[in-house]
Amino acid sequence: MSARIIKGHAGIGPKASGEALVADDNFSARYDLNRIEGVFSRPTHKLFGQNYVGKILVLNIAKGGVATAWMFHEMASRGMAPMALLLNYANPIIAQGAAFGGIPLIDRFEGDITALLKTGDQVEVEPVTGEVRLVGV
């Protein structure tokens, strides 16, 4: 067995691959991130202090405000965005931000994506089919 497929709802954005950064916690670019330094900055977040740049970010649900819709585009323009975002449940803001910023996004998986993947996993993300491929399993 060389790969395992995890199925979600059809997503947004281009195909991507990279290393997963996973936590059973929620996500808002405004509330949780220091976008200049590329790290989680909210002290109570489970990924506090961790660098997310270029990672496949795997979290539970979208929380908080509307700013993320612009912020993905701004983060991508400086090369400081995550490689892709996998959530159990996105909200409209995350979807709009992914569409505007060109960040791959998939949600609504067959199981809890924060339990199906772990930090350090190598994954391929295909938003057109809503599939996540766990490489080297």
Next chain:
Amino acid sequence: MRLNEAEKAMLNGDKGGPLQRAIEQQIQVGTFFDAEDFVPVAQAHIMADTESLGEAGVAFLEGLAAETKSENQVCIPTITDPRGADFQTFERINHDPAYVALEKRADVAFRALGILMTDTCINYQTIIPPVRGEHLAMGDTGVVIYSNSVFGARTNYEGGPSALAAALTGRTPRYGFHLDENRVGSKRFRVEKQPEDWSQWGALGGFIGREMGSYYQVPVLDGIESAPSSDDLKHFGAAMASFGSTALFHMIGVTPEAPDLQTAFSGDVPAATTITSADIDAFFKSYAMDDDGLDVVVFAAPQLSLYELQRLAKLLDGQTVHNDVALLIATSPENKRAAERMGLDDKISGSGAVLMEGVCFYQMHARELGEANGWTRLMTNSAKLVNIIGGYGYEPVLSDMERCVASAVAGRIVK
């Protein structure tokens, strides 16, 4: 998604590049949420502070503003959320002039698109209130939850690029809270004790928001004995939307789609989670400090209404803000003018407080402001603000307006 002739023409590029790109982006989002078609919207409201936009976002807006005039204008009344810099008071708070310059560029670009620069998150109190059943594209979580819940209008969270797309095309994908089936209550709460001030309303909203598991969950609150004020519901909804990702609540006997529990749940009524006084006390304690150190007191998130400004003016009349502490207040441009005309600003600014217009504290480079001014310990009566501001390097303290003012005057946290 099913498209009509007008939408097909936009997608084909017959109406120009801006509309083509806008509707392409909207179709991606609509498809993601399984929308079957579009719904026309009557107003759009755009969140576009430069902290979120950045140089890349401002350059995008300038590019759009430079396109052919007949192709880049918004086609419905379109207003804006708070900016990221106050052009009047920025020097007093050591706001980096580079951010102010970026903000001015964004302002010029937005005006060129035909957008009304209202710079407010309380447009439902100061510009035009929504109407029940009206479909909207609102771009601030506090505005969305208030429009949906208190007025019975219909909008999803529309982030900046999405609200702008809706303003250009005059429509939005029909999913989420535009549809009857998603407006039904999904979780029931019963309040044991009536909230007594704005910070308590915010705490109650924040408590419920924390309990919400996704955007599509709709909390129903039971046990509110008398109609709250617009400002009560403003703090309640804004905190709920911030702590959750909540776009609609029902309050039995108060909000228009919830005359009774059966109607709110469209049938079977689930058992209630009781919210006790101890729950609310614990919420406040999670934003309390052991010592009484204080750097800055902020009234914002949402911007203050005229009535909130009046109460603040009364509390600050004849008082002086302590030298070691800053007191910042954010309101809309309309309310700032009103406060000037009605003598409220004299009392507020006379105390040494900074009354800012068209901004909100967390949307104006709060991290850099904190570093420039040495602000870490922040006190506020806004439950929404305490939720947000921790990620910007602050230690937030939640209390009521009276204690916040007393603390600003004393130069230390008054409990």
